[in-house]
Amino acid sequence: MSGKVAVVTGAASGIGRALATRLAAEGMDLMLADVDPGGLAETAAQTGARRVLTQTTDVSDEAAVRHLADRAFGELGAVHVLCNNAGVFQGGHMWTRTTEDFSWLLGVNLWGVLHGIQAFVPRMIEQDTEGHIVNTVSVAGLFAAPYMAGYAVSKFAAFAASQTLAQDLAMAGSKLRVTALCPGAVRTQINRSERVRPADLTIGRTRDDYDAQGIIDDVMVKGIDPADVAAQVVAAIHEERFLVLTHPEYAKGLRVQVDALLDGGLPPLPSYE
Numbered sequence: 272m273s274g275k276v277a278v279v280t281g282a283a284s285g286i287g288r289a290l291a292t293r294l295a296a297e298g299m300d301l302m303l304a305d306v307d308p309g310g311l312a313e314t315a316a317q318t319g320a321r322r323v324l325t326q327t328t329d330v331s332d333e334a335a336v337r338h339l340a341d342r343a344f345g346e347l348g349a350v351h352v353l354c355n356n357a358g359v360f361q362g363g364h365m366w367t368r369t370t371e372d373f374s375w376l377l378g379v380n381l382w383g384v385l386h387g388i389q390a391f392v393p394r395m396i397e398q399d400t401e402g403h404i405v406n407t408v409s410v411a412g413l414f415a416a417p418y419m420a421g422y423a424v425s426k427f428a429a430f431a432a433s434q435t436l437a438q439d440l441a442m443a444g445s446k447l448r449v450t451a452l453c454p455g456a457v458r459t460q461i462n463r464s465e466r467v468r469p470a471d472l473t474i475g476r477t478r479d480d481y482d483a484q485g486i487i488d489d490v491m492v493k494g495i496d497p498a499d500v501a502a503q504v505v506a507a508i509h510e511e512r513f514l515v516l517t518h519p520e521y522a523k524g525l526r527v528q529v530d531a532l533l534d535g536g537l538p539p540l541p542s543y544e
Contacts, residue, residue: 272508273298276347278339278391280330280383281357283310285459286407286452288317289497290354293505295320299352302343304328306357306467322347330357330383331375333390340390349398352508355387356407356452359464361474362418362483371472373421380425384432392436395447402447403508406433410455410521414528414541418483437513450507454517456494462487 277294281287283305291303295318303325305311311325326342328335343350359379361372384406395402411419412426430451437449460466462484465474474480500517507515516522521541528538 272352272505274300275351276300276302276343276349277352277354278302278304278343278350279354279356280304280328280339280387281407282314282325283307284314285461286454286457286497286500287354287356288314289501290356290405290504291315291318291320291323293498293501294352294354295323297505300347302326302339302347302350304330304339304357330355330386331378333382333386336383336386337390340394343391344394349400350391350395351398351400351402352405353387353391353395353403354405354407354504355384356405357383358407358409358461359467360422360461360487361420361464361468361480362422362487363420363477363480364418365420367477367479368420369475372474373424375468375472376421376425377428380422381428381432384429388432388436392447396440396443396445400446403450403511404433404436404447405450405452405504405508406436407452407454408433410453410516410518410541412451413453413521414524414538416540418479418486434513448508448511448513450504450513450515452500452504452507452515452517453521454500455521456490457497457500457517458491458494459497462491 277299279291282291282303300322301320308327315323315325328339408430409426411423412430415423433451440447531538
């Protein structure tokens with residue numbers, strides 16, 4: 272990775288900051304993006320990268336992501352690792368969440384990935400060099416559960432986008448590889464996503480919304496360090512591994528889920544801890 276270029280969205284905190292720091296330690300130059308300019312500047316200062324650029328970017332905005340790509344290729348010359356990492360959370364039941372909730376979640380968690388693919392991957396293919404796309408999905412993109420509503424919908428779709436991208440690239444004979452990162456409980460600020468919710472997307476608080484907030488608050492406290500996740504991602508890039516499950520017990524959970532589905536039943540509730 273030394274001397275190559277990485278792009279990380281959602282880089283102002285959490286997994287994004289850990290990815291930026293770890294990729295810089297591998298010798299990579301960085302293009303970092305987030306909607307939080309203050310946190311973005313802090314990440315840039317902490318990485319110690321030889322070259323690091325930042326851009327305030329809303330990944331749900333196609334034009335903004337294309338501008339990010341233009342800067343990355345134009346000022347850093349190439350992109351070898353793309354981390355579509357930005358993500359937000361809003362909990363609650365399927366029937367209580369509003370159109371605004373779904374619009375926000377799908378905009379960041381799904382369209383953020385799609386915009387990243389569309390803006391970067393064609394040019395990464397044209398480079399004709401080895402490269403890697405890492406999409407931060409979630410264990411919620413593999414296991415549906417109560418109180419997840421639009422979050423699970425957006426993450427299941429992001430996982431499908433990742434798998435389809437990987438299959439498309441393989442069929443095309445591309446040198447690019449894909450990793451779907453499915454973290455469970457990690458000590459990040461995703462449980463405080465309302466801090467970056469656009470002001471025009473009002474939130475209607477309901478009892479189930481507060482219940483979901485309490486659950487995710489408890490889970491975050493018990494989470495693993497984001498640096499551990501970043502280390503697993505770097506290993507997956509080197510090993511060209513498609514799926515990264517941050518917690519080993521999820522592999523067993525997947526088998527239980529498949530067996531339940533094949534029997535025609537509703538899978539049991541997973542543990543996100």
